[in-house]
Amino acid sequence: MGAVTIEHPARLVAAAPADAPAHDAGLDLPYIVYGTLRPGGLNSHLVTTHGGRWGASLALPGYVMLDSPHGYPYLVPLDPARASAVPVRADLVEPPADATAQAALRAALDELETYRGPGGDNEYERVAVRIDDAGVERCAWIYVVSAAVPTEGLPLIGHGDWMEWSRA
16 A cells, blocks of 8 residues: 555544533534545535535544444544554545534434434444644544444454545
8 A cells, every 4th residue: 555645634632622512512613534424435425415625634543443344434442452553544524604504514424423412322422522733723523433332353444544445
């Protein structure tokens, strides 16, 4: 595999920042996408349909990517025993300016990720993280697999790039 060049990369600064918004707030925050929502991915149309736009590319340290049995990846906080050799490749999705469109984008992403809210029967959890995007620190949302979802024995996507994995 050749080296991946990321122009104007953003980087993850901290997971679960102290100033994280409530789950029903933060509609104006970007989303970090790493699987089928990435540009060219099977579900990328949900971003543009709801007025989202692609932002910076990211390399996410602190996570591993697993191939779920459903045709999409699971992102799991780093388990040193299953650590990926490279960070997970991801992209920022900037929400639209309009609050109604922001709410529609959030609803579409939550539905796709089977996120029903804190304490719900969730396949993924939507969590806030802090990123540095071109020298500006801000919060962003990311969907990580719920602790209730069995991940033991799932294949590790060691190079951290779902798009490459799904084309193989």
